[in-house]
Amino acid sequence: MAAPQPSFNPKKLWKNFHETYHQVIDGEWDIFMPQQTAGLTVADLKETTAQFQKLIGDAKQQGLKVRAIGSSWSLSKAPTTSGWTFNTNRLRGRLKVKATDVDPAYPGTAGQKSGLYLFQCGNTVADVNKALETDAQKRALFTSGAANGQTIVGATQCGTHGSALEFGALHDHIVALHLITTADKHYWIERKSRPVMAKAWVDSLGAKLMRDDDDLFNAVVVSFGSFGVVSAVVLETAPRYLLETRPTQVKLTEDLWKAIGGLDFSVEPFNGDKPYFFQAVINPSSDDVLIMVNYRRDDPGNFQPNYDLISPPKSIGPGFDALSTLGVILDAFKGVIPPFSKLAAKQLFDTTPKTGTPGMIYGYKPPLLHVASGSIAVALPDARKTIETLIQLYKDIGPVPLVLGCRYVRKSPALLAFNRFPMGMMISIDGVDSTTSRAFFAAAPDRVEAAGIAFTQHWGKINSYTPQRVAKAYGANLQKWLDARHKLIPAAADRALFDNDYIKERGLAG
Amino acid sequence: MLKRAIAALAMAATTSGCMQYLVQPPQPSLAGTPQTIEAKSYAGGKVQQPGFISAARCANGEQLARVLVKRNFAQGFVSWITLGMIAPATIEYSCANASEPPMGGGGD
Numbered sequence A: 001m002a003a004p005q006p007s008f009n010p011k012k013l014w015k016n017f018h019e020t021y022h023q024v025i026d027g028e029w030d031i032f033m034p035q036q037t038a039g040l041t042v043a044d045l046k047e048t049t050a051q052f053q054k055l056i057g058d059a060k061q062q063g064l065k066v067r068a069i070g071s072s073w074s075l076s077k078a079p080t081t082s083g084w085t086f087n088t089n090r091l092r093g094r095l096k097v098k099a100t101d102v103d104p105a106y107p108g109t110a111g112q113k114s115g116l117y118l119f120q121c122g123n124t125v126a127d128v129n130k131a132l133e134t135d136a137q138k139r140a141l142f143t144s145g146a147a148n149g150q151t152i153v154g155a156t157q158c159g160t161h162g163s164a165l166e167f168g169a170l171h172d173h174i175v176a177l178h179l180i181t182t183a184d185k186h187y188w189i190e191r192k193s194r195p196v197m198a199k200a201w202v203d204s205l206g207a208k209l210m211r212d213d214d215d216l217f218n219a220v221v222v223s224f225g226s227f228g229v230v231s232a233v234v235l236e237t238a239p240r241y242l243l244e245t246r247p248t249q250v251k252l253t254e255d256l257w258k259a260i261g262g263l264d265f266s267v268e269p270f271n272g273d274k275p276y277f278f279q280a281v282i283n284p285s286s287d288d289v290l291i292m293v294n295y296r297r298d299d300p301g302n303f304q305p306n307y308d309l310i311s312p313p314k315s316i317g318p319g320f321d322a323l324s325t326l327g328v329i330l331d332a333f334k335g336v337i338p339p340f341s342k343l344a345a346k347q348l349f350d351t352t353p354k355t356g357t358p359g360m361i362y363g364y365k366p367p368l369l370h371v372a373s374g375s376i377a378v379a380l381p382d383a384r385k386t387i388e389t390l391i392q393l394y395k396d397i398g399p400v401p402l403v404l405g406c407r408y409v410r411k412s413p414a415l416l417a418f419n420r421f422p423m424g425m426m427i428s429i430d431g432v433d434s435t436t437s438r439a440f441f442a443a444a445p446d447r448v449e450a451a452g453i454a455f456t457q458h459w460g461k462i463n464s465y466t467p468q469r470v471a472k473a474y475g476a477n478l479q480k481w482l483d484a485r486h487k488l489i490p491a492a493a494d495r496a497l498f499d500n501d502y503i504k505e506r507g508l509a510g
Numbered sequence B: 001m002l003k004r005a006i007a008a009l010a011m012a013a014t015t016s017g018c019m020q021y022l023v024q025p026p027q028p029s030l031a032g033t034p035q036t037i038e039a040k041s042y043a044g045g046k047v048q049q050p051g052f053i054s055a056a057r058c059a060n061g062e063q064l065a066r067v068l069v070k071r072n073f074a075q076g077f078v079s080w081i082t083l084g085m086i087a088p089a090t091i092e093y094s095c096a097n098a099s100e101p102p103m104g105g106g107g108d
Helices: A042-061 A125-132 A152-157 A199-205 A215-220 A254-262 A322-332 A334-348 A380-397 A435-450 A467-474 A476-488 A492-498 B002-015 B073-081
Strands: A007-009 A013-015 A022-024 A027-030 A066-069 A084-087 A094-096 A116-120 A174-182 A185-190 A208-210 A229-236 A241-245 A248-251 A277-282 A288-298 A371-379 A402-410 A423-432 A455-457 B019-023 B035-042 B047-049 B064-071 B086-095 B103-105
Touching (some): A042 A174, A116 A125, A125 A152, A185 A215, A215 A476, A322 A435, A380 A402, A380 A423, A423 A435
Antiparallel strands (some): A094 A116, B035 B047
16 A cells, blocks of 8 residues: 655754754655555555655755754764654564575575564664564564664664673674665665675665675665665574673772673683673762673574553653753762762663573663663773773763763674774763863763774764764774775765765864 | 751752652653643643643654653743643653564574
């Protein structure tokens, strides 16, 4: 059945989900999904493509910029535009890739081949988890960020990651993607080294197949919406499994440094039991460390996931907007920050042991405005030096209402991936949006740089990237990324449609 | 110290809501960005402007995913000074995705 036509909303003020900034826009287009009785089809994808192309053409004619926007989850200004936003939240079609639609040269195993799924851009991480983890599919994501509200394309375009020790980031699930660049061009992009969809299927979509090399795919898969509208992605998935969480509160000892700085799990409290997921949350105001470890349990049988987020009627917790007031109060009364940080760590991180599917463990969270978060990634051998550098910064300018969450992610082939190191430690600096927090975020990259440590920053969180820092972090990959953008969008006027201040300030526009 | 306390309290009062309630289902599925509507309640709710809040952006059978009712300092002050006879508030609503789409493809 035909999709309803896009609907224009003359909204002028766009705010990100956590309301840490706003942007003046020229209006928002709601895009609707065709009514589906038997699931997403190629005809549905073609119809949505035509709608996006019409809007891109209209925007160009009217001299407006455009951006597809998902859940507006980013704390950085990566998704912003001064023109029209395309609200993709309703585009939640999904399909299991048929074996006959897979390219004969697909190098994956039979198990991988049967775990290929296409998701339209508006599916949230929660949607993906729930669609995969059913009894009918019995699949799961290999890794996930802590939150599940981002759209799968929004999250992957900005490099969202988890801390599964043997996997990369969320974008490393993607093996093919559909990209709409202009009013008359759209592409199906894959790696030359990993062909996925049969050419006949791509032809039926009407897209131009691009898989002459790996660089083009590796450029687009993490590109913050700068290449156009990523309309759908194909993911490789894992057989369904459970995670058993074992949170523990410990002190920062020399033994624990072996785990945090070297992933040596022979020490207490792991005692040789290597987890699937590991995160250490350091409170810089004390020597307290919250250890979050999840152990993988395969073959969960008929486990029935329950994703509900329920707030018991008599419970007391921070309100939706609690942090905006707290930020002001903590700026004025720095003495209360250390006890507050201890309390906040308990609110930010679920410390109740539980067992569930990844979609349950990384599930719905109480919504909070005015959170602050920035992440710095370093190679594992630099982990301890980096943490000590940041703790010293905390002592110099603090106290600051922030904690340091140490996560671990393997390298991605994506050209501008945040997970750039063979085994990287991502220090997620999380807390309350306040003046002192912002000062810490601004100073942290300077300190790490001054310590001579190579690092990258999370594109979707608060970051201090400059053109020089991007060039230093990504070397030759930067030029490859720029070349790929010129190859897929040859005309400067078409590239300009998707330019925004965020990529201009980082030397990625034009 | 007193100055800091006054500054903090003043800023807290003026920059944050003086009342806020959020309603959402156990598995929210938002169909877009929040829509904001200014509303006024007169005479203890006997009269409301607009007559009712129409979530007009929820199209094609969509219901509501989230409703936030909030009152900032200025709105709270008006309500206080008029003994509740005029009670302005800001309503933010987000539409819900209509249903869980079926899984397409498969087989073979």
